Amino acid sequence: MPEFTGWLLDLFEDPREGLVLYFIDEAGARWRLSRPFPVTFYALGEDAELRALWQHLSNRPGEITLSRARRMDVFKRGEVTALGVTVKNPYLVRKVFQQTAAQFPHLEYADADLHISLRFAAETGAFPLARCRVAANEAHQLEEIEVLEDAWTLKTEPIPLRVISLEPDVAPHHASPRALLAKIEGETYRFDLRTWRPLLVNLRALIQRHDPDLLLTDYGDTWLLPRLLKESEAHHIPLGLNREPGRGVSTRAERTYFSYGQLIYRGQQVHLFGRCHIDRQNAVLWDDYALEGTIEVTRVTALPLQTAARVSPGTGISSIEMLTALREGILVPWQKQQAEMLKPAADLFSADQGGLVYQPKIGVHKNVAQIDFVSLYPAIMVHFNISPETILPDPDGDNLVPALGLAIDTSQDGLIPKALRPLLEKRIEMKKHLASTPAWDPYRKGFASRSSALKWLLVTCFGYLGYKNARFGRIEAHQAVTAYGREALLRAKEAAEDMGFEVIQLYVDGLWVHHPEKTQPADIQPLLLDIQQRTGLPISLDGIYRWVVFVGSRQNKKRPVANRYFGVFQDGTLKVRGIDARRRDSTPFVSTAQMHLLELLARVQEPEEALPEAIAFLKSRLRALRAGEVELTDLLVRQRLGRKMEAYRTPSPAARAVLQLNSAGKTLRPGQRVPFIYTLGKPGVFAWDLPQRPNPRAVDVARYQRLLLRAAGIVLESWGLDEEKLTERMLSDLSQLHLPATSKQHPLKHRRNIPGVIDPPVKRALKGQTY
Amino acid sequence: MDRQIVTFPVPQTGKISLVVAPRAVVGSLMSLLATLALRGQVLVVDGGNCFDGYALARTLRLHTHEVNAALKQVWLSRAFTCYQMVAMLAELPVDGTPVIVLDMLSTFLDENVSLSKRLRLLDSSLNLLRRISQGAPVAVWARTRTTTATAEDQQLLAPLLEVARDIWELQAPETPTHQLPLF
CATH class of the missing domain: 3.30.420 (Nucleotidyltransferase; domain 5)
Structure with missing residues (x-):
């Protein structure tokens, strides 16, 4: 009789044995066990229809068991009567359900399309990759399973995966x-x-x-x-x-x-x-x-x-x-029917808003502290008990949501807070653990990956509350979260101003504050405590910037843009958001150069000191570009195909690259990223995945030059070197730059192909030069 | 059809009025909504998350100083799935209050739900609208998609055209495929 300790690797339905489970034994063996595993789905609706369904299914006694059940429906805020359909073999449940739903389309269904691993975890506590103690009988049928490490364990035994x-x-x-x-x-x-x-x-x-x-x-x-x-x-x-x-x-x-x-x-x-x-x-x-x-x-x-x-x-x-x-024991609806409450249009103005943004002041700011709420939206859901069933349309009730005319029922824990609490607590613990783990610790990388995975889950949990297909989503709950978020940020702002800080920016879950005398982490602690007291939500200091730059929008430099900034913390680390160095569609040639410029500025005490080196670096990059020394892979742009090809009126560069691929017999679907290089002439791009190799001489050097100088201008603008000035400065030194060797083409044709001659400043700079 | 405002006649009890038009018609529909809101309560079911509160407020301001009071006459609910659309129409009070359904077919253009199921749900929705229209004015807007329209669009529009008694079909002006002569 096998008994072992190990990890549940995989489980799936089987037509003969019900449920098959594969385990990794910590002693090295691999086990295949099975067990019967009947599963139940529920039908809800009018008594007459339920009776008809009951009659319809009651002639399959060996396969299906029927029962009258009382189950909790979160959207109806109470128990409802349902017809329980228990299918003996989980392999058949999908088929039985599909037949039932097709024959009785007016009934509502619940617990109908759940993954077998969720059902197994709910019944036994054992989830995939859980470390467990397992006992089976001679026929290798699972008899007992005891979980030794639950899903919220911080330090887990490594799995000996082959x-x-x-x-x-x-x-x-x-x-x-x-x-x-x-x-x-x-x-x-x-x-x-x-x-x-x-x-x-x-x-x-x-x-x-x-x-x-x-x-x-x-x-x-x-x-x-x-x-x-x-x-x-x-x-x-x-x-x-x-x-x-x-x-x-x-x-x-x-x-x-x-x-x-x-x-x-x-x-x-x-x-x-x-x-x-x-x-x-x-x-x-x-x-x-x-x-x-x-x-x-x-x-x-x-x-x-x-x-x-x-x-x-x-x-x-x-x-x-x-x-x-x-x-x-709460019903999981197959198709959520719950729609938004009817509300006056006037209320939509106050309810249907996102996070609070207080636009930054463009330019350089020194000694700025960035303070962030820790997982703000999940923390709000847990702290204020926000869940589809806890939102009440009662403007006179207790626990009113700020400015929404809705109340929160706090008499019992909602489903969403119950689901999120352990996840949030684990993430906070993991963050603390990471902060105290030295960089050389071999487990640090793994912890960082796990922490990141939890972060993504928590980031999306708010969006899922308002997502149309989310089983437990509800738009009022979604709106309540942002309303609390705005209120928390306003209170944080008030706390900061009461302590004499200047607020530089507010952005959904964080604030950037400055105080001429409070420039060390210990100076910020009283503010953190005060904000935590005023809001009831955890908040932490992200860091204090030696300097931070908020840049304007691309279309209008004077217009501030939230979440487009870069800065260097007191420990020398850089934080970059929203500029080329962080964008997935920017070419490596541009993004690495921009990042290098930032590193140069961060290396010195006063960024101005780094400007000569920054300019020299830019010149060297331009020289390399013109000399054809930049690898073509560094010039690749990866843009997402945003729609179906037929929906383009004017094809984007990505769409033009896809057209090239189509003619070579390759197809791409909307949502896929298309790598391409900007080239001279029409169609202006060369799709990287074409069978033939690109001609390096066809690279649209002028375009890459523009992209580089634009990216450099974003970084250096605050120190007097915007794109325009950089262009002038770089191109006035053009005579020193090495131009590509002359070709055998007709001179006029060749002149058209010289990289960089498209821009008027380049033309001016080239005047008088012989080639 | 460009973005100029089209004045639709106020819908009448006993029949379903249908507007088949591209998204640019929203401004005109907000004008219709403003007209109804100035007379009393009106219910809006929004299937495409396209209700434009600011446009409505601007239109109301042309007619009254009590913009907020007028806005409070407009009761709105948004449906994001075809299941929600049916549930919402089933829950609407049948008390003579005019009903406007915005971008009704958007929720039915959902490839996660089989076409047969969507057609059945659309049928249920239209039955509900027919019932409501017996005691209240009902207007429905079906949005036409210019570049991404498929055969399904027509398949879903057909039952709507069948139940509607007044139909306004507005088209976007054709974009010239070549440069027009300048001189």
């Missing part, structure tokens, strides 16, 4: 890969992609020998695994990608969706059974928090590892809420 990494030698959308690299335990194997039979045989041997828990791939979802499976079938060499015998892989289609006003593209997905597959190129936020963070998301959301790697933080938050609801 990982094989698979990646092509080149990105398949860019060029045809010629080799597949397999990495395991420090060894790298190179397989030739032109000879499939030996590749398949060797790869199968590798998988059999190492029996990995995790296949970590690049382009595994969108290219590699589909290709491997196709060749494996064609050559009759099964690869054994799954651990579970007799199961094919599970694929999910590609999709494009809107998130925070942006089109997001997710490629198709390939999931395995008994082991996990993560495609680093298709995983969400992999660059930000990698495997450690993904494991953290798995644990707190109770979604399987390969699912957690691919879902947005919003879906993660939704899972946490659904798990809390299941544990509390």
Whole structure:
């Protein structure tokens, strides 16, 4: 009878055994266990319809059990009567539910489409990657499972995951890969992609020998695994990608969706059974928090590892809420019906607002303290008990929401605060732990990744409260959060001004304050305490800037823009927001140069001292650009395709690059990023993923020059060198710059192609020069 | 159709009035709303989050000094899914108060819900509107999409055209595909 301590790796429905679970034994073995796992969904509605459904389903006694149940409905703020439909085998629940919903479309349904891992976690407490003690019988049926580390444990035992990494030698959308690299335990194997039979045989041997828990791939979802499976079938060499015998892989289609006003593209997905597959190129936020963070998301959301790697933080938050609801016996609606309360249009002006922003004063500010509320919106939801069921349309009630005419029921904890509290507490603990962990600590990186994963979940939990498809979203609750947020920031401002600080900027959850005599962290502590007392919300000092610069908008320099600034803290670290160095669509040539300029300014006590070096640096970059010494990859621009091609009236550069790709037989979906280079002539761009190589001489040097000088101008403007002055200064020295060698083209044609001659200042500077 | 204001006649009890037009019609609809708000209460169901409170306030100011009082006559609720649209219409009071439904089909253009289900929900919504229109004026705006329209747009519009008795169809002016002669 197996008994062991280990980690729950994967679980899924099985047509014969109900639920199959795979475990990693800490002694090294891998276990496949199973157990029956009946699941229940609920139907709600008119008695007559429920009776008809009951009659319809009652003739399947071996398969389905029916019951009359009383369950909590948060939107109706009380218990409701429902028909419970318990399906003996979880493998069949989807089919039974779909048939039922199609036949009885007027009924409402709940707990209908929940992931099996959420149901299992709600019933047993065991979630994917939980460390547990497990007991099974002789037939390898799970009998007992005890969780040894809950999802909120800060320091967890490392999981001895066996990982094989698979990646092509080149990105398949860019060029045809010629080799597949397999990495395991420090060894790298190179397989030739032109000879499939030996590749398949060797790869199968590798998988059999190492029996990995995790296949970590690049382009595994969108290219590699589909290709491997196709060749494996064609050559009759099964690869054994799954651990579970007799199961094919599970694929999910590609999709494009809107998130925070942006089109997001997710490629198709390939999931395995008994082991996990993560495609680093298709995983969400992999660059930000990698495997450690993904494991953290798995644990707190109770979604399987390969699912957690691919879902947005919003879906993660939704899972946490659904798990809390299941544990509390609260119905999880299949389709939320609850709409916004009818309210007078006049009220919309006060209710439908976002965070408070107090525009900064443009320019350089010295000795400025940045104070931030810690996870402000989640903290508000927890502290003020904001949840769909706790919002009451009662302008005369207790606990009124500022300026909204709504009251909060505090008689019992709401569902959302219950779901968020442990997450918020863990994040705060983790932040504290990180602050006290030295940079050399080998665990620091992992902690930072886990902390980042929690941050993303908390960031999205507010948006999800107002998201149309969120199961427990409600627009009034969303509005209440921002109303409390505005009030908290106003109180913080009052506290700062009462203590003699000048408020430089307010931005949703943070404020920038200055006091000529209070320039050390200890001087700010009394203010933090006062704000915490006035608001009841945790607040911390982000740091004190030696100097910080708030820059104006691109369209109008005199117009301040919130969240577009850069500065250097007293310890020398830089903070940069909203400028090229941080933007994902800026070219590396520009963003690294801008960052270098900032580093030069940060290195010296007075930024003015760094100006000569900054100018010399800019000249060297321009010289390199003109001499063709800048790598083409550093000139790449990656823009997102914002809509379908037919929706463009005037195609953007990204759309023009896509048109080039289309003519080469490559297709892109809205939401995908398109890498391209700006080139001379029409169409003005060269799509990087075209089969042919770009001509380095066709690079639109003048355009990159403009981009560089614009980015430099943003940084240096406060010290008297804006874009215009920089352009003049740089180009007056043009004679010293090395121009590309003359070509054999006709002189007139050649003149048109000389980089930099498009700008009038360049023309002026070139006057008199021979070439 | 450009952004100039079109004056729609006030909808009548007993029939559904339908405006089929691009988004630029919002200003005209706010004028209609202002006219109704000056007469009494009016209910607005917004399916496209396109209610323009500032435009409404500006229009009201042309007619009354009591802008806030007039704004309080307009009761608004927004639907973000087709399920919410049906639920909202089912909850509307049937007491003679005029009902304006803004961008009704937006919530039905949701690829997360199967087309058959959306058509069924649209049918339920139209039945509810028909019932409301027996005792109150009802006007519906169906937004036309110029660049992203699909066959589904027409499929969803068809039942709406069937139930409507007064229909105003407004079109955006065609953008010339070539440069017009300057001289």
